[in-house]
Amino acid sequence: MVSSYPLPDGFSDIDVFSLGSCLLVEGLLGFFLNAVTVAAFIKIRELRTPSNFLVFSLALADMGISANATIAAFSSFLRYWPYGSDGCQTHGFQGFVTALASIHFIAAIAWDRYHQYCTRTKLQWSSAITLTIFIWLFTAFWSAMPLIGWGEYDYEPLRTCCTLDYSKGDRNYVSYLIPMAIFNMAVQTFVVMSSYKSIGQKFKKTGNPRFNTATPLKTFLFCWGPYGVLTFYAAVKNANLVSPKIRMLAPILAKTSPTFNVFLYALGNENYRGGIWQFLTGEKIEVPKIENKSK
Numbered sequence: 001m002v003s004s005y006p007l008p009d010g011f012s013d014i015d016v017f018s019l020g021s022c023l024l025v026e027g028l029l030g031f032f033l034n035a036v037t038v039a040a041f042i043k044i045r046e047l048r049t050p051s052n053f054l055v056f057s058l059a060l061a062d063m064g065i066s067a068n069a070t071i072a073a074f075s076s077f078l079r080y081w082p083y084g085s086d087g088c089q090t091h092g093f094q095g096f097v098t099a100l101a102s103i104h105f106i107a108a109i110a111w112d113r114y115h116q117y118c119t120r121t122k123l124q125w126s127s128a129i130t131l132t133i134f135i136w137l138f139t140a141f142w143s144a145m146p147l148i149g150w151g152e153y154d155y156e157p158l159r160t161c162c163t164l165d166y167s168k169g170d171r172n173y174v175s176y177l178i179p180m181a182i183f184n185m186a187v188q189t190f191v192v193m194s195s196y197k198s199i200g201q202k203f204k205k206t207g208n209p210r211f212n213t214a215t216p217l218k219t220f221l222f223c224w225g226p227y228g229v230l231t232f233y234a235a236v237k238n239a240n241l242v243s244p245k246i247r248m249l250a251p252i253l254a255k256t257s258p259t260f261n262v263f264l265y266a267l268g269n270e271n272y273r274g275g276i277w278q279f280l281t282g283e284k285i286e287v288p289k290i291e292n293k294s295k
């Protein structure tokens, strides 16, 4: 796309085009794969279990992150943000709610898998729905705070996407960042780490590993770790001195999360995979059952 708008500081023509293309691929691929996950849950009756409801909710949140990335890709190609400052706040809020919800659902699935494989208790609908409502309300709370002055949403270095403004690194920013990172990342990292560790031990004992228990934590930290490092670095040093291209790496990696999540939690899940296959081809395959008590 040809545009007469000036380039953002620190980026060449080719940089803006490459980052825009990255965002577009992430956005469209993530959206499409997660839409298939959502549609399969809605269409295939056998898929509609409380545990799969968490995978479905993760896919909904991930569709939100992907939509956010697609909008950022579009404005990268335009080379300016066409939706004004209200649009920037809305985009920041929408990106944050869906990203935080996605992080919470990853932890909720880890917790549920722990019960599935280690305590052999089955998630009930009432717990799955209560947990889901809690997650959306909790993430809406943390995402709304920057709209009313605790933290702030502003443009990313590319100036075509809005997120938490870490460039000032002032007291307001630090006082928001610390509790928000504890409640939205540290707790979830702990849950994911300890759940898969126990599941890994269980698999070793039974000699029947059902999936690789190291991948979820590694993927989670690959996608969200750089964001955490950058935002904490900004709390102690001047992040504006970090090259804008390096700073753009954090949101680019975070937006790969929806695509990874489909492979890890929907296609990589023995209960869900068969349902997606049935949805796409109409061909029924036997879903392996784990004998569980009720939780």
Ligand SMILES: CC1=C(/C=C/C(C)=C/C=C/C(C)=C/C=O)C(C)(C)CCC1
Binding pocket: 068, 072, 095, 096, 099, 100, 103, 156, 161, 162, 163, 164, 177, 180, 181, 184, 185, 224, 227, 228, 231, 251, 254
């Ligand atoms: C700030 C922050 C976090 C959240 C980051 C989020 C939610 C980023 C969303 C970015 C988007 C949607 C960017 C769009 O360009 C973590 C990782 C929880 C913990 C560390 C501090």
